[in-house]
Amino acid sequence: MQDWEVVIGLEIHTQLKTQSKIFSGASTAFGAAPNTQACAIDLGFPGVLPMVNEAVYAKAVAFGLGIGADINLVSVFDRKNYFYPDLPKGYQITQLASPIVVGGSVDIILRDGSSKTIRVTRAHLEEDAGKSMHEDYHGQTGVDLNRAGTPLLEIVSEPELSSAEEAVAYARYIHQLVTYLGVSDGDMSQGSLRCDANVSVRRPGAAALGTRTETKNVNSFRFLERAINFEIERQISVLESGGRIRQETRLYDPDKDETRPMRSKETATDYRYFPEPDLLPIHITAAYIDTIRQQMPELPGAKAQRFIDQYDLSAADALALASSVALADYFETVARVGNDAKLAANWVRVELLGLMNRESLSPSTATLTATPLTAEALGTLIARIKDGTISGKIAKGVFVALWTGAATDTDSYIADQGLTQVSDSSALGAILDTIIANNPQQAEQFRAGKTKLMGFFVGQVMQQTGGKANPQQVSELVNAKLMG
Numbered sequence: 196m197q198d199w200e201v202v203i204g205l206e207i208h209t210q211l212k213t214q215s216k217i218f219s220g221a222s223t224a225f226g227a228a229p230n231t232q233a234c235a236i237d238l239g240f241p242g243v244l245p246m247v248n249e250a251v252y253a254k255a256v257a258f259g260l261g262i263g264a265d266i267n268l269v270s271v272f273d274r275k276n277y278f279y280p281d282l283p284k285g286y287q288i289t290q291l292a293s294p295i296v297v298g299g300s301v302d303i304i305l306r307d308g309s310s311k312t313i314r315v316t317r318a319h320l321e322e323d324a325g326k327s328m329h330e331d332y333h334g335q336t337g338v339d340l341n342r343a344g345t346p347l348l349e350i351v352s353e354p355e356l357s358s359a360e361e362a363v364a365y366a367r368y369i370h371q372l373v374t375y376l377g378v379s380d381g382d383m384s385q386g387s388l389r390c391d392a393n394v395s396v397r398r399p400g401a402a403a404l405g406t407r408t409e410t411k412n413v414n415s416f417r418f419l420e421r422a423i424n425f426e427i428e429r430q431i432s433v434l435e436s437g438g439r440i441r442q443e444t445r446l447y448d449p450d451k452d453e454t455r456p457m458r459s460k461e462t463a464t465d466y467r468y469f470p471e472p473d474l475l476p477i478h479i480t481a482a483y484i485d486t487i488r489q490q491m492p493e494l495p496g497a498k499a500q501r502f503i504d505q506y507d508l509s510a511a512d513a514l515a516l517a518s519s520v521a522l523a524d525y526f527e528t529v530a531r532v533g534n535d536a537k538l539a540a541n542w543v544r545v546e547l548l549g550l551m552n553r554e555s556l557s558p559s560t561a562t563l564t565a566t567p568l569t570a571e572a573l574g575t576l577i578a579r580i581k582d583g584t585i586s587g588k589i590a591k592g593v594f595v596a597l598w599t600g601a602a603t604d605t606d607s608y609i610a611d612q613g614l615t616q617v618s619d620s621s622a623l624g625a626i627l628d629t630i631i632a633n634n635p636q637q638a639e640q641f642r643a644g645k646t647k648l649m650g651f652f653v654g655q656v657m658q659q660t661g662g663k664a665n666p667q668q669v670s671e672l673v674n675a676k677l678m679g
Contacts, residue, residue: 199396199431202364202404203423204354204392207369208347209379211254212322216246217322217346218288225385229339233325237344239284244473247272251346252479254378255295255320256487258348261372261453261494262315264299269478270320272471281325291468293476294319301372302496303364312355313365321535323347326386327643342386348378354393354404357371359423366390371495375520383414390419394426396434405430408441410447410454424446426454482643498523506536515544521560522548525570533595539577547573561564568597575605588662589614614663620672623656623664627672630655649673 216223219236236243259266271293276286288445296318302310325340350369356362370388374381383386390413396406410426425447430440445454493501495517502513502523516526522543528540547568548558556562563570576593579585585593593608595601602608609615630652631638641648652673656664 202354202395203356204393207350208389210387211346213250216344222310243260257376259296262299265297270295271476276467289321290319316351317657318350359420396430410445439464512540522558528570529574533577561618567600584604
């Protein structure tokens with residue numbers, strides 16, 4: 196690897212979050228029976244005319260503003276001609292010469308904490324094709340055209356990524372940004388965000404780029420990293436053995452963890468692009484762009500910085516909690532109800548995200564809305580730790596009960612289960628007197644300066660009270676009784 200330089204560019208296709216398709220009124224809802232959401236326009240029937248869905252422009256402009264790009268006031272649709280079973284018209288309506296978004300950049304954070312700026316070449320609107328299905332037809336191919344005409348924003352990076360790690364960090368940021376902006380739901384399992392990875396290698400210092408391959412339609416970050424790493428190693432192996440790289444389109448097979456050829460890579464000439472004759476150029480105004488700018492939410496970087504400034508969180512906590520709109524909103528509610536932002540950050544990031552990770556759940560709006568552990572319930576739990584009602588140890592049990600649905604209200608569960616912390620000094624003092632009397636050797640060692648035995652006495656009291664004693668109060672009583 197040290198003898199080779201890797202050059203990667205990503206094309207990310209994100210499905211826009213609209214109720215209808217880009218050129219027709221057909222539904223974009225996921226999960227319908229095959230071929231029930233494709234109308235005559237999507238199917239390219241003779242005599243039909245497309246009409247642009249205005250909502251796709253608002254989404255595209257919001258994305259362009261989010262990356263600091265230039266927004267074209269006039270954009271044009273083109274026909275990209277190719278023949279494939281899932282493309283009923285024999286061409287795709289896209290934007291080539293005059294896309295809606297030009298330029299812009301994003302800053303990615305790598306695992307070692309370093310950052311890198313990646314420029315975006317363009318982002319253009321286009322329609323999706325249908326879906327070819329092979330697995331259920333025993334040597335034949337089925338075609339579902341429900342996706343045909345679904346609105347896409349194709350986001351094209353400059354070839355400035357130099358490793359699979361950087362490519363994944365970039366793709367994750369784009370995913371975060373489009374979901375923050377409401378441009379897309381970003382559900383990769385449903386095909387809402389798919390990546391094409393253009394990969395080439397060259398000797399360090401070489402002026403020309405190496406021959407690239409394009410690995411199509413990778414629909415998870417883990418698969419994207421594995422596909423790129425496989426392709427890097429494959430290309431280096433071919434070149435070092437005296438072979439040459441063919442410019443081609445490849446597919447990634449996650450079961451075999453390999454890429455394999457799909458077809459030779461077409462050029463723009465092969466696609467015979469020409470302006471779409473059925474659609475006029477689309478004109479938008481500066482006022483339209485300003486209206487969208489004023490409606491944009493707080494972006495992830497700005498939110499993370501606000502968490503650092505407003506709540507005095509570490510950069511790591513702030514970045515993790517601002518990773519999604521749903522999680523950020525959840526945290527802020529917990530912090531408000533519990534009146535302790537740092538304690539809220541710790542419980543959300545360590546306990547909540549740790550539990551969700553173990554159960555393979557993402558901190559999405561749907562997941563956080565569905566769980567019985569509401570932000571208000573967790574905030575109340577933190578408040579009860581702060582006011583001494585329960586200990587941190589007992590709080591973890593209440594947390595699990597709330598998550599599983601065994602408890603629906605924090606205070607009611609604490610009361611019903613008799614979990615209130617014992618803070619009666621006289622009662623705790625009597626228990627401690629008995630423990631000291633039964634353990635004279637440890638008591639003398641503590642008086643002699645072996646203060647690590649504090650844990651022994653506190654643990655004994657906690658054991659006899661079923662974990663309900665206030666540990667701080669017990670520590671104070673141990674010092675008072677043994678050290679005067």
